Amino acid sequence: MRLTAPILIGLIMASFAPGLEPLSIAGPDRFPADGSPLVLTLCGLPAGDLPSDAWNIAVFPTQGCRISAPLEWNGSRYLLAQPTSPGRYSVVIYHAAPGGLVHAFKDLASGVIPPEPPVPPVPPVPPVPPTPGPRWYVLLYESETDGPLVADLLNSASLRDSLNAHKARWLAFDQNALDSSDETPWYLQKYLDAAADTHPYLIITDSGGNVLWQGSPPTKPGDVLKLVPYQPKGETRAQ
Numbered sequence: 001m002r003l004t005a006p007i008l009i010g011l012i013m014a015s016f017a018p019g020l021e022p023l024s025i026a027g028p029d030r031f032p033a034d035g036s037p038l039v040l041t042l043c044g045l046p047a048g049d050l051p052s053d054a055w056n057i058a059v060f061p062t063q064g065c066r067i068s069a070p071l072e073w074n075g076s077r078y079l080l081a082q083p084t085s086p087g088r089y090s091v092v093i094y095h096a097a098p099g100g101l102v103h104a105f106k107d108l109a110s111g112v113i114p115p116e117p118p119v120p121p122v123p124p125v126p127p128v129p130p131t132p133g134p135r136w137y138v139l140l141y142e143s144e145t146d147g148p149l150v151a152d153l154l155n156s157a158s159l160r161d162s163l164n165a166h167k168a169r170w171l172a173f174d175q176n177a178l179d180s181s182d183e184t185p186w187y188l189q190k191y192l193d194a195a196a197d198t199h200p201y202l203i204i205t206d207s208g209g210n211v212l213w214q215g216s217p218p219t220k221p222g223d224v225l226k227l228v229p230y231q232p233k234g235e236t237r238a239q
Contacts, residue, residue: 003054018045019210021046023042023043023044023095023102023103023145024042024043024044024104024106025040025041025042025043025079025091025093025104025105025106026040026041026043027039027040027041027106027139029107029108029109030084030108030109030110030146031081031083031108031109031111035082035083035110036082037068037081037082038080038081038082039079039080040078040079040080040081040091040106041076041077041078042070042076042077042078042093044102044104045054045070045077045095046097047065048165049096050070051162053096054095054097055070055081055093055095055096056092056093056094057070057092057093057094058089058091058092059081059089059091060089060090060091060092061087061089061222063084063085064083064084064087064089064110065081065083065084065087065089065108065110066080066081066082066083066084066087067079067080067081067091068080069079070093071176073227075179079091079093081108083108083110083111085110085111086110087109087110087111088107088108088109088110089104089107089108089109090105090107090108091105091106091230092104092105092106092166099208113208123148130183133135133167133206133207134166134167134168134169134207135166135168135169135201135204135205135206135207135228136169136171136204136205136209137163137168137169137170137202137203137204137224138166138171138172138191138202138203138204138205139153139154139170139171139172139173139191139200139201139202139217140173140174140175140176140188140191140195140200140201141172141174141199141200142176142197142199142200143174143176143200144174144201145199146200149200149219150172150217152219152220152221153172153217153221154222156221157220158221158222159221159222159224159225162225166173166230167217173188175192175195175199179188191203193216194211198216199218200214200217201214201215201216201217202214202217202224202227204227204228212228213227
């Protein structure tokens with residue numbers, strides 16, 4: 001018997017020939033911690049002598065593990081696998097039986113196995129950058145309870161003048177506002193959905209409707225302008 005070099009990888013795809021008993025390699029899946037050989041049992045080989053050109057044994061990867069030729073003892077055949085370095089290995093045996101090629105695989109692990117690399121996280125979707133042009137400032141509130149919180153925002157001439165200077169649009173409405181049909185105006189519904197049950201609530205969008213900021217608004221008009229500073233090309237920062 002002899003130990004030959006690994007045969008072509010295409011043989012891995014060979015299927016069992018009809019009517020032949022498939023080979024199997026039985027035994028532990030891990031090598032002993034002391035580095036001693038691992039005894040693997042070969043099943044499915046025919047009894048008697050095996051011609052040297054009728055079988056082939058390989059281990060992948062080829063470096064890091066020694067594999068013996070089939071050994072016969074007490075009517076059974078065995079392999080001895082011995083690692084020379086920690087890692088994961090696959091032992092394969094091919095047998096050229098009269099009816100066709102049969103094969104068997106066995107996966108083994110030796111020593112401290114480095115963990116599988118973690119799956120890289122999905123990169124977050126970058127926020128939509130502000131675009132030049134008019135912005136929308138939409139404020140919704142509950143008039144019965146939020147009056148002191150939004151009074152300065154609703155009555156600030158400086159805020160109004162600053163927004164007008166940047167061609168921004170301001171819309172403030174009571175969250176219970178109804179149209180002539182006693183229904184919530186359709187064009188306000190998306191803002192109510194965004195705010196859910198939070199009030200007062202401010203939403204700032206660019207001219208394309210992309211949300212630049214949303215949340216509970218500050219009470220000082222000057223702080224509203226600082227939420228998304230004006231810095232588009234050709235414009236000056238709001239004071």
